[in-house]
Amino acid sequence: MILLIITFLIIVIGFSLFLASHSYKFKKELNKYTPAKYGFDFQEIKIPTKNNKILYGWWVPTENPNNKNKPTIILVHGWSRNVDRTMSYIKKLHPAGYNLLVFDSRCHGRSDDDKFSSMVKFMEDIRAAIDYSEKLPNVDTSRIGVLGLSIGGAASLYAASLDNRIKSVVTLGAFSHPKKVMGDEFKKKKIPYFPFIWLVFKYMEFRIGAKFNDIAPSKNIAKIDASIFLIHGIDDATVPIKQADELYQAGNPDKVKLWKVEGKGHSDCNHHPEFWDNVLEFYKTTL
Amino acid sequence: MLKINKLLILPILAMFLFNSCDDYCEFQFSEEFFPLEIGNTWIYSDYENIASYEKWEIVDTMIDAGIEKYQMVNSNLDGNIVAKGFFYFIGKKLYSTYPFYSEWEGKEHLLANFSLNKGDTYNLDIDDFRVIIISKKQNSITFGYMPNYTWRDFPDLWLTFEKGKGITEYHYHWSPGKVTLTDYLLY
Numbered sequence: 001m002i003l004l005i006i007t008f009l010i011i012v013i014g015f016s017l018f019l020a021s022h023s024y025k026f027k028k029e030l031n032k033y034t035p036a037k038y039g040f041d042f043q044e045i046k047i048p049t050k051n052n053k054i055l056y057g058w059w060v061p062t063e064n065p066n067n068k069n070k071p072t073i074i075l076v077h078g079w080s081r082n083v084d085r086t087m088s089y090i091k092k093l094h095p096a097g098y099n100l101l102v103f104d105s106r107c108h109g110r111s112d113d114d115k116f117s118s119m120v121k122f123m124e125d126i127r128a129a130i131d132y133s134e135k136l137p138n139v140d141t142s143r144i145g146v147l148g149l150s151i152g153g154a155a156s157l158y159a160a161s162l163d164n165r166i167k168s169v170v171t172l173g174a175f176s177h178p179k180k181v182m183g184d185e186f187k188k189k190k191i192p193y194f195p196f197i198w199l200v201f202k203y204m205e206f207r208i209g210a211k212f213n214d215i216a217p218s219k220n221i222a223k224i225d226a227s228i229f230l231i232h233g234i235d236d237a238t239v240p241i242k243q244a245d246e247l248y249q250a251g252n253p254d255k256v257k258l259w260k261v262e263g264k265g266h267s268d269c270n271h272h273p274e275f276w277d278n279v280l281e282f283y284k285t286t287l
Numbered sequence: 288m289l290k291i292n293k294l295l296i297l298p299i300l301a302m303f304l305f306n307s308c309d310d311y312c313e314f315q316f317s318e319e320f321f322p323l324e325i326g327n328t329w330i331y332s333d334y335e336n337i338a339s340y341e342k343w344e345i346v347d348t349m350i351d352a353g354i355e356k357y358q359m360v361n362s363n364l365d366g367n368i369v370a371k372g373f374f375y376f377i378g379k380k381l382y383s384t385y386p387f388y389s390e391w392e393g394k395e396h397l398l399a400n401f402s403l404n405k406g407d408t409y410n411l412d413i414d415d416f417r418v419i420i421i422s423k424k425q426n427s428i429t430f431g432y433m434p435n436y437t438w439r440d441f442p443d444l445w446l447t448f449e450k451g452k453g454i455t456e457y458h459y460h461w462s463p464g465k466v467t468l469t470d471y472l473l474y
Contacts (some may be wrong), residue, residue, distance in 0.1 A: 024437050025436075026435075026436040027414060027415075029388070029389065029390060029434075029435070030390075031389075032459065033386070033459070037333070037339050038339065078438065079437070079438050080436045080437075083417075084442075084460050086458070087460050088460060120462065150438060151438075185437060226434050237440055238438050238440050249308060265440060266438070266441065267440065267441035
């Protein structure tokens with residue numbers, strides 16, 4: 001009987017560990033292009049992180065004939081992506097007069113590997129990018145914005161709740177709570193919450209060194225001083241639209257704006273014809 | 288009497304089959320969707336920026352295991368080579384070693400299967416990628432390519448093939464600023 005129980009526990013724990021380590025596994029993809037594709041001047045940069053890893057990135061300064069300090073927007077890609085993902089954003093934001101700082105998060109693209117990637121590491125990388133930007137010429141350090149995609153958006157919200165240097169945040173397809181977005185994924189695969197998913201979550205919390213409730217954007221959004229623009233595709237199958245509603249409801253109504261984009265999913269809101277008018281207007285008034 | 292009926296029915300049946308071909312007859316000639324011939328040249332640019340100019344040219348051919356493979360060289364405005372790769376057809380399937388993704392460098396993959404229909408998908412043998420047929424019209428077909436990772440529900444790369452022209456546009460992350468065919472010369 002004891003042997004049976006031990007065997008059962010080994011199977012449950014083993015399967016849960018397998019899920020935790022394989023469900024979000026991806027292969028590093030390297031960027032194929034640079035802002036030079038659009039004829040923009042840029043520099044390749046190396047941003048140090050708090051644990052002495054190096055992030056690969058681009059500094060794309062705005063044209064600055066008057067040599068005045070300009071607002072800066074930090075662009076944050078999503079899970080398993082790299083700086084290539086931000087090219088269409090660079091193309092529109094650069095001519096609008098913003099300095100841009102783009103980077104590959106740890107374990108992504110050309111940046112250093114780490115033991116694992118997580119929303120917390122994305123958040124730390126955003127703050128490392130802000131530290132780096134403050135040393136660059138012609139940066140108005142009182143006007144730092146962030147634009148984050150998916151987990152990059154969730155991490156941007158978490159970063160803004162900890163770092164009041166961030167004045168303006170735009171998110172696309174950000175999730176409200178890590179447990180909800182991962183729970184939905186496991187539900188799709190028909191994996192029962194108890195004991196498997198419960199164990200996966202416990203293991204992940206142990207690994208990242210934080211409780212999901214402490215880092216969840218929905219638990220932190222009310223603390224954010226920055227202006228926030230949540231953009232979310234109504235047809236998003238990865239992060240359902242109800243998570244955008246939860247974020248919006250948890251935030252300060254004077255600070256948070258939500259645009260539910262009709263006919264768009266998780267990764268294509270920027271294809272909506274009104275997307276750039278809305279985003280540029282938001283940054284113009286908040287940054 | 289029965290024999291006479293058969294003689295009448297068979298030609299009628301054949302005529303029906305010919306007529307039913309309509310829209311997709313052209314797809315029998317898959318090579319038309321990417322004319323592979325030494326010297327054929329395509330010039331692409333992002334319609335908003337001349338700096339994105341790229342030239343694709345078929346420069347060589349080789350026979351490998353009885354299959355004629357065509358080498359494509361992709362260069363930029365300065366003449367610097369951006370990428371190289373081979374393309375070849377087996378029936379309605381277009382295979383390639385061209386690195387549309389950096390991870391595909393040198394790896395043979397089924398770039399396009401022209402016999403599939405809108406919404407169909409297939410997996411690439413390399414790097415756990417999947418391909419979805421985004422649209423199929425009488426003269427064009429669009430394929431979307433994406434890795435099979437969690438939280439990926441939208442292709443990173445789209446390729447549109449047009450009859451008699453080859454690849455007429457591709458998006459790589461930065462749609463709607465897609466790279467489009469601006470000029471071409473077929474031999």
